[in-house]
Amino acid sequence: xxxxxxxxxxxxxxxxxxxxxxxxxxxxxxxxxxxxxxxxxxxxxxxxxxxxxxxxxxxxxxxxxxxxxxxxxxxxxxxxxxxxxxxxxxxxxxxxxxxxxxxxxxxxxxxxxxxxxxx
Amino acid sequence: xxxxxxxxxxxxxxxxxxxxxxxxxxxxxxxxxxxxxxxxxxxxxxxxxxxxxxxxxxxxxxxxxxxxxxxxxxxxxxxxxxxxxxxxxxxxxxxxxxxxxxxxxxx
Numbered sequence: 001x002x003x004x005x006x007x008x009x010x011x012x013x014x015x016x017x018x019x020x021x022x023x024x025x026x027x028x029x030x031x032x033x034x035x036x037x038x039x040x041x042x043x044x045x046x047x048x049x050x051x052x053x054x055x056x057x058x059x060x061x062x063x064x065x066x067x068x069x070x071x072x073x074x075x076x077x078x079x080x081x082x083x084x085x086x087x088x089x090x091x092x093x094x095x096x097x098x099x100x101x102x103x104x105x106x107x108x109x110x111x112x113x114x115x116x117x118x119x
Numbered sequence: 120x121x122x123x124x125x126x127x128x129x130x131x132x133x134x135x136x137x138x139x140x141x142x143x144x145x146x147x148x149x150x151x152x153x154x155x156x157x158x159x160x161x162x163x164x165x166x167x168x169x170x171x172x173x174x175x176x177x178x179x180x181x182x183x184x185x186x187x188x189x190x191x192x193x194x195x196x197x198x199x200x201x202x203x204x205x206x207x208x209x210x211x212x213x214x215x216x217x218x219x220x221x222x223x224x225x226x
Contacts (some may be wrong), residue, residue: 035215044206044217044218044219044220045163045208045220047214047215047216059213103168103169103210104210105153105165105168106153106163107165112162
């Protein structure tokens with residue numbers, strides 16, 4: 001069965017960087033884009049960008065340009081989110097999600113990774 | 120960017136009620152509209168895609184309708200497990216945007 005399993009919670013200081021992993025299984029990893037979506041406490045969903053695991057191509061939301069980097073390791077079917085220059089308002093649960101090809105529709109999600117930015 | 124709005128922001132209902140949630144896009148998005156259900160402490164789950172197609176495994180009491188700028192998610196007969204927050208999402212253009220959510224709670 002399709003699974004996306006994310007790395008554990010992180011606590012970071014302002015200005016630091018964080019790396020979140022999303023290990024996938026149960027499907028052909030290169031065949032489905034991976035998107036990252038975050039949710040601040042008590043708030044709605046915010047799209048951050050996506051990566052094409054086949055080519056490594058990416059597309060980031062303008063809000064995160066310059067601070068975000070999405071990569072993948074096809075040998076272990078894992079996608080990564082890097083976010084630098086962390087601010088207090090980056091405190092959120094970060095989700096990876098699989099995209100049904102050509103539809104930008106998220107049919108499977110990771111369990112989420114809480115990133116807390118605190119001094 | 121395409122702005123998504125939802126109404127109401129919250130509603131109280133009883134088991135067995137028919138519930139309709141509305142989502143509106145700031146420009147036409149054809150039928151590129153998805154609905155997700157999220158329960159506390161859980162990741163969102165896809166319910167409806169392409170405005171009206173039921174995701175596999177989702178019970179048929181859920182239905183979606185609309186095109187262009189106005190969309191509805193309807194639950195024909197509310198069950199306990201349906202109390203959750205519902206988000207719409209446009210997949211017409213980048214950046215992908217979500218509605219602010221509608222919370223359905225027990226009356």
